[in-house]
Amino acid sequence: MKVKYIGVSLEDLPMGAVREVLSIEGDFYRIMTEPDETHLFPPELFDVIDESSTMDMAKYVGLLDRQVTVICKDGIKVTGVWIDWTSEQDNEPDPESITLSCADSSLIEIYVCEIREIGASP
Numbered sequence: 001m002k003v004k005y006i007g008v009s010l011e012d013l014p015m016g017a018v019r020e021v022l023s024i025e026g027d028f029y030r031i032m033t034e035p036d037e038t039h040l041f042p043p044e045l046f047d048v049i050d051e052s053s054t055m056d057m058a059k060y061v062g063l064l065d066r067q068v069t070v071i072c073k074d075g076i077k078v079t080g081v082w083i084d085w086t087s088e089q090d091n092e093p094d095p096e097s098i099t100l101s102c103a104d105s106s107l108i109e110i111y112v113c114e115i116r117e118i119g120a121s122p
Contacts, residue, residue, distance in 0.1 A: 001020070001021045001048060001049075001050060002018060002019070002020055002021070002048075002049040002050040003018070003019055003020075003021055003029065003031075003043075003046035003047065003048055003049060004016060004017070004018050004046060004047045004049050005017045005018075005019065005031075005045060005046055006045060006046060006047055007041075007045035007046075010033075011034075012033035012034045012035060012037070012039075013031070013033050013034065013041075014034075018049060019031045019032060020032070020113055021113075022038060022088065022095035022096075022111070022113050023088035023095050023096050023113075025040060025088055025089065027042070027043070028040040028041060028042060028043070029041050029042075029043055029046060030088060030095060037093070038093050038094075038095070057085065057096070057098075057112060060118050061085075063082055063118060063120055064082050064083075064085065065081065065082065065083065066081065066082060066120055066121075067079070067080070067081055067120070067121040067122075068080070068081075068082045068100070068118055068119060068120055068121055069118075069119050069120075069121045070098070070100065070110055070115055070117075070118050071115070071116045071117045071118075071119075072110065072114050072115060072116060073114055073115070073116045074114070078100060078102075078108055078110065079100075079102070079103075079121055080100030080101050080102040080103070080108065081100065081101045082098055082099075082100055082118075083099055083100065083101045083107075084098065084099040085097075085098050085099075086098075086099070086109075094111065095111045095112065095113050096111065096112040096113070097109050097110060097111045097112060098110055098112065098115075098118075
């Protein structure tokens with residue numbers, strides 16, 4: 001989900017900055033700050049701009065261990081066997097991610113916040 005920071009300007013997060021919520025951990029938003037670091041912030045410091053961009057991974061759980069095609073928000077398509085899902089807590093300091101095993105035996109980790117959709121591949 002996209003949020004706008006309405007708190008007092010910080011060196012790493014100026015007032016009015018629009019950010020993607022990478023994950024919700026407990027009662028806090030994990031947000032990327034200016035020097036490409038993630039930090040937890042209370043939600044009352046943000047106005048929600050767009051709730052539609054948060055993926056609900058629960059609806060995709062049936063695709064685990066199957067051949068899938070992932071379409072990223074930047075339009076890149078990646079195909080492989082979905083072998084792992086890592087929560088934001090287990091992937092810290094990085095956000096929630098999935099791992100695909102590709103045909104050439106390489107592993108690709110894709111952050112959930114970068115995914116537009118996941119679908120089964122033939």
